[in-house]
Amino acid sequence: MTEGEQLVQTTIRSGDATLCAAGDGKLVYRLTGRGIGALVTAVEKERADSHGPLDWGDKLVGRAAALLFTLVRPRSVFALTMSTGAQDVLRAAGILFGCDAVIVDVLNRTGTGPCPMEAAVSGIDDPLAALEKLKQVSQSLSDAGRKRAPEKGESMNNLVDRFLHYTSFDTQSDEHSVTFPSTEKQLVLAHELDTELQGLGLKDSSVDANGYVSATLPANCESPDAVPVIAFLAHMDTSPDASGMGVKPRIVTAYDGKDIVLDAEKNMVLSPADFPDMLLHKGEDFIVADGTTLLGADDKAGIAEIMTAVEYLLAHPEVKHGTIKIAFTPDEEVGQGVDRFDVPKFGAKYAYTLDGDELGSLEYENFNAASAEFEITGKSIHPGTAKGIMKNAALIAAELTALFPSDETPRSTEKYEGFFHLTSINGVCEKAEVKYIIRDHDKHRFEQRKSMAHATCDFLNAKYGEDTVTVHVRDSYYNMREVIEQNMILVDVARDVMEKLGIAPLVKPVRGGTDGARLSYMGLPCPNLFTGGRNYHGPFEYIVIQSMEKAVQVIVGIAEAFASRSATVA
Template structure:
């Protein structure tokens, strides 16, 4: 474990934020710089089949050390960080033996408060790594990268721990929904895998949202305001009317658990044209279709009410709930649960209120649930992670490799 935090702090020093406005892969050059660094480390570990392709997909394999057949399993993490907050010049700090109360972030006024984040009340005595309040930390998902690398190094240095082939994959652009786009499942060679991309200790997830993006485009008429009477149609006013037609109680800030939502993520435009960008989420595929139909109904109602101007709706499905692809392979979940329990970790099986590379990889034929990293508050300047959570994630990865080998003696 002595290298774990060293690795993590090294990885977060790289600016590998992805960019949704760019179409090529990886979407930013910093992701490839980080991938090249990790590739060198994989080669120093003398792993097999270390490859980094032109799109930033990095793979390697730790060969089996048993003489009987064990299915190859994989561990996957993404190297990019979210575009929601800056990932440049990250300055982490370690709060040793947290005793409660507010944590000052850097020298400014930003604090990490247990009033706002009650999870801190459960972490007394833990060592907590935070940001300095100006950037995100990058634990999502550089913690996962560091944990996989540390677990693999431990397995390599301790051959008495028996395991089959362990396949390692690090992906670009997961945060902008493209992490699985160019992932070569056949080249990866695992029969199933786990993304190490979850949150607090114990999380084990094999359900995620079904996801659709929706663009509501409002068309108005722009005329000089001095002569606009009876002529101007303000597209922004139409957009405001549409947003008020959406159910206020079905938004991210009002929902939890298995509840779906509509989320207005951005608004851009002017008098002539305004675009509202939404994401629609639901765990049930039929319910997602009903949400899409509801949005179309509201567009139709608004168009019928408008004397001038009009509204159009564009829908695009993004990903689906991996449950339907993982449940036919129950051993994939059972082995993970056993490994956690063996490490004194209580499995907390819950749905992911979001997406993951594992969802799309599952639909590409690689069943791929998600395991915790030990982090909290991803995608913002209040992100933090515990050293203890990271260490337990490493132990679970190692034990999962060992458990799988034991099942096939």
């Protein structure tokens, strides 16, 4: 591969440009526009300036784009996705080409019809005639675009573009930080999202001092006061467990059920042997990273899905809904995402987080969580004369851990089974420190587990003397089930909407916490919905585009269902 081809491929694959061209080892064109407009602009400019044969790259090359490329006599054309019609045109013109995926027709994403540009050049073989025709069509589409809202298919196209764009922001949070949000880079995405919401027409969109992005989609139904205000939330940060810098997303179209090589050199392979759920989505389109970073679907997919649902609802005034609130939050991954969230001011009655994984996930149960920190004070003395006097804090620490049931650890539990997890142990003869986290879905068993931490402490003090061991038990969060059970409409509506869309609801307990759990106890009941992503927090993270589209439909469906429910009740 030449240096130019290499440069073009890297640029397109990284998402830094949707169209580019390279000559003499550097980029001559680099455009980020959507649709064929960017190519028309570049082709006209190149016909005037002529740099000689260049290596060109474009995200998607159909027959229309291929005809335009022949006008600038490229050295080569690379595309992430290329149609067979485009290949015929390039082959006939003697132009080298390559692509990651081949498709037969360029359709709009929902497959409801052909791409308008492809339809425009059907039957046209002369490149100049194609150029004129495409200019006309793109002009009339953009005139129309100013007057009318985008079609469903166009909105869905934006879904993937949006997500890919968000993954270019490094928004990793930091558990050791003392600031809020924990990292300043999260604010860069916050402002970008605010601008986008404003651009969509949500006039009250804002970013507050803590980095919370919030906005309102006004109601369009008949009696909005009768419809509860519902909210959709997603978090902007990515996990500190893996790098989120320089994410290079790649679309694998029509997944064939085999291994997906993320990085051949480092032998990073996303394999159904390790992740059998991949096979549930054979034939669908995956987005993966390159094996060096996480993808960031957790939770940028949630953001892209909410944003696209908002865009869809704005474009479809016939879909009636009540007031919808939107919020994008920082620092979920470091457990403080909603610490400063002002629930009364936000003004929603119910909410959903879009932060689950597999298609259909509907989560409203999570752990009750606490931490228990033991401090052990020993008595150090020369070991030769220590009999009856020395208290070795480190040894007592070891004894303490042995008092906890050995089969109630994360390693030996699943589903609804709770555990004690030893997170750290440190000590010398004089002083030792032991830290546990305690988890249980069941409130009663949770309380028992906490009592057990106290009992352990009492037992050791009885043995070694008062104040040898102290324990500090602190609750972290609770199972939202208790709150949601008082507000089952949230689960019923989501389940109903999914079933109508042909999605089997997958209700499972979360073995962790969610921002929604915290919010539920702050007065905003908030179960968690799927985004379609998998293998979060690491380089094997992937997401299925078709599941993302379903998530958008679920959001739209929920918005609609709350309004129609209230209408029938009234």
